[in-house]
Amino acid sequence: MAFEPPRRLVRALGETAPDGDGWLERLPELARRAVALRELTVERVQVPGGRSSLVVLVRRADGSPAVLKLAPPRARPESERVALAHWGGRGAVQVLDEADPTEGVLLLERLHPDVSVRSLPEAKALLEAAGTLRRLWVEPPAGHRFETVAERTGRQAEAMRSGAAADPEVAPLVEAALAIREELLVRPPEGVLLHGTFRQSKVLAGDRMPWLAVGPDPVVGESAFDLARLVRDRVEDLIAQPSGAATTRRRIKRLAESLEVDQERLRGWTLFRAVESGVRARRVGREKDAELLLEFAGWL
Structure with missing residues (x-):
């Protein structure tokens, strides 16, 4: 599947890094690697999505729904991971895995993204x-x-x-x-x-x-x-x-x-x-x- 970033994300990242930092160019490969590592089945990219990350609706190997989120370093994804883990699902979405925390990838509980x-x-x-x-x-x-x-x-x-x-x-x-x-x-x-x-x-x-x-x-x-x-x-x-x-x-x-x-x-x-x-x-x-x-x- 082609991991095309939504226009909203491209526009927003262009505002925070006008000269670019190469992350958008690397994004398709980063997404493919994250999907393969976790043995995920991709359903679709969430559109319009967020202003700082690519959000992909996926299913895990056991068929359960999840969300794969990829964010550039300037969006502080590791800080998000630590906070979500500390909240432990109390009032916030849960983190589902701890794989490769340094690469800006989060596997999250699936909510209802359009509601x-x-x-x-x-x-x-x-x-x-x-x-x-x-x-x-x-x-x-x-x-x-x-x-x-x-x-x-x-x-x-x-x-x-x-x-x-x-x-x-x-x-x-x-x-x-x-x-x-x-x-x-x-x-x-x-x-x-x-x-x-x-x-x-x-x-x-x-x-x-x-x-x-x-x-x-x-x-x-x-x-x-x-x-x-x-x-x-x-x-x-x-x-x-x-x-x-x-x-x-x-x-x-x-x-x-x-x-x-x-x-x-x-x-x-x-x-x-x-x-x-x-x-x-x-x-x-x-x-x-x-x-x-x-x-x-x-x-x-």
Whole structure:
């Protein structure tokens, strides 16, 4: 079978590595080798798939369904493997094998890839997503090598400063986001293991449990950082509403109370993450996304 990467993946990887790193060219051979090593039968490549990995629906030698996931080193697949193993299926998809962990290949429990929490009505989707996220907030493994929130946002802050220097229009929002980050890092709550890139589309229907998280980019820090990305889910719908700003404030209050997170810290991280995403979207030419995110950030 030809392992053709979906256009969404090619486009997204082009944004993170404009000059390329050879991984896409090696991908067909990497996929064939992974399939042969595990004696898998390929059903199909998942389309549109993710923005950082190739997802292939397969069956194992015993006929049981599974998912083969291949990701480049810059997507930190080994970090994902360690986090999923630590969660052990509690709130997240399970890892099914430990073969060749260094080559960026994961064999995962098969969920229902076309059914995410995002398919539910908004209020129900937020409730189910928040419940799933809560189960992931556990003590990190001893001796872990995950990034901390301070480290990750430190890298992001440097890119944001460069973006503001090149685009004075976003400078006031960037300055506000960077100032809030500094305040939040002075006395952060105790850190837990976080999903890192959580949103409604990262929660899929399963058989073992109704909803399970996929695709973490794990980080260790305060839970408000994780929850902040969920606040802006369906941002295009929020922007389209005349009461979008008020709806956002209510969403922050409701999520903070339901998950016992400090409301002001949640608002602060929501602002930082929205501005960071908006500046990054503008940098790679996704102007529509940038406009939505920066308008949303302006409400905070």
